[in-house]
Amino acid sequence: MQFEGLIFDLDGTLADTMPAHYLAWREITQKHGLKFSEERFYSLGGVPTSRIFSILADEQGVSLDPGACAIEKEETFISYLSEVEPIQPVLDVVRENYDNVPMAVATGAMHWVMERILNQLDIHHYFTAFVSSEDTVRHKPFPDVFLEAARRLGVPAEKCCVYEDAQLGIEAGQAAGMHVVDVRDFHTPRRITAGA
Incomplete structure (x- = not known):
């Protein structure tokens, strides 16, 4: 599709x-x-x-x-x-689709924190719409953050694909009627307390 x-x-x-x-x-x-x-x-x-x-x-x-x-x-x-890095397989998807498909960031983070992360990684310019925790009343697992991102992109929800790593976010994407890619299938974050 x-x-x-x-x-x-x-x-x-x-x-x-x-x-x-x-x-x-x-x-x-x-x-x-x-x-x-x-x-x-x-x-x-x-x-x-x-x-x-x-x-x-x-x-x-x-x-x-x-x-x-x-x-x-x-x-x-x-x-x-300063220790944070991009998740390369996801960044590859972003770069491949840049200038071809409109892209948004939809996060539970505060707006100023989102801006700091995107600028730190030098990836802000790839996206045309941004939705942070202040932009919706309800948060994941409700679909509002993704529906608002689709609205800002001007794309029907069912024609959007969401990339997510958290169970509540995956449920939110599904509730929005969007196709969802589970990033956990190819990326596992390092655990701080592993073996502690």
Whole structure:
């Protein structure tokens, strides 16, 4: 099938950011007295940072400001950004389709963090539409982020293909009626706590 629009998740799909994100999560959750295993971190891929802080705080009976903690965590993540590399097989797809098929980034990340990652990897120019956590009320596994990306590309949802690495994102792409490529089939991020 010839797709008329390609939509890419960012963290763990375009950029191998997940290890760096987990290092930042571990630092800030420990500081605030929260437990957050690497397994749980991956299971919540695609959920906005402030929402994860709310979930963890509610579960563990900790009082905190999710919005302030989210900013603290993202600022910590930025300090690890120099270690982040693109995920080459996905970047190859982007380069092959550049100038032929309109492409978007659709992420649960905050807009400013998305911009920093795309610019760090020098891949911002490949995309014509961007949707971040601030752009929709509902987030993955709801399809809103991908539907908004398709709308901004001017392409019907059913003619779009989504590249995703997280289960919630895959469910969101399927709920949007899009074809979904599971990046986990050819890329496994390095685990920080493997064998620890």
